[in-house]
Amino acid sequence: MPTTIKTTDLKPSRVDEAPVPAPAGSEPCLDDRELRAWRGLLRAHAALTKALDNQLEAGHGLPLMSYEVLMQLADADERRMRMRDLASSVILSRSGLTRLVDRLQREGLIDREQCASDARGAYAVLTESGRARLREAQPLHRESVRQRFLSRFSDDELRELAVFWARLQT
Amino acid sequence: MPTTIKTTDLKPSRVDEAPVPAPAGSEPCLDDRELRAWRGLLRAHAALTKALDNQLEAGHGLPLMSYEVLMQLADADERRMRMRDLASSVILSRSGLTRLVDRLQREGLIDREQCASDARGAYAVLTESGRARLREAQPLHRESVRQRFLSRFSDDELRELAVFWARLQT
């Protein structure tokens, strides 16, 4: 064990910042309040996704990213989406999605289908087996999201968070 | 361009959820408000870090993770930290940090030093060149964090966010 116990790493960044009187003018240093808001987001996200990913992987052999893809398809019309749309909705590059869908297809959770209206296009389609796997995994995942995230907030706060996220869209 | 314009992907997950009357009992489905709070976090984080990482990499050849490591060291006593502590404060596995420090050392931004009190231990130490590189990169990065994130919130909201993040610490 390390001798220094670090309860949090959101320290006020002592050196290098306070002494300097705003170097150029247009980009003053982040103050303590700003740092906590920003680095808190990074740390919270990292800790949450790491925990959820490990758990989902261990319990159902399904990494978080795969889970998200299955979810998107389950919610889509006819349980299918264009590769392009699917990539952007799970925030993955197009090539990244191609490879992820390769893996899920190999497991039988997703099928590919030609797009009728645009011969360049392809659909990813959720299979029955994919639906079943998703249904198996959902209870554990939802409970974890509740326990680790949602339960820490009141109803009003959850609504507030949603408003906050919406504000970040470009 | 896809024919369907998706302004947001936070839809109420129509199928599969509303009809089923809470399958087992202990893990009811996430409702719309919960989904927006949760998936909003995932999307906001992904979009923000991707943008910042690209910009930092393009402008200063410094991926976000490397930047975070240099920051931690710049803020630490004597600009040095034990590998173990550094890994946990940037949320990286120990082996992941070993390799990242390898790269930064090859670039001359970090040195390694033996730990005097524990012969198993090693310090990562920020070099002068590392400080200089960080100082170069900071203005752009800070401005982006401001523009893409901080500026979307009032002072009170930033304080509230910090409180929210603190609540998530297990």
Added chain:
DNA sequence: TAAGATTGAGCGCTCAATCTTA
């Protein structure tokens, strides 16, 4: 025995190049 750090193997992603169709 266990903890700090590193190494070998390999996974999952991105970028750039490519092929196909609009």
Added chain:
DNA sequence: TAAGATTGAGCGCTCAATCTTA
């Protein structure tokens, strides 16, 4: 010309195994 999808190359990470010291 440009867009959708895939492929080749390669980067950055993790897990498990290993070495060293507590």
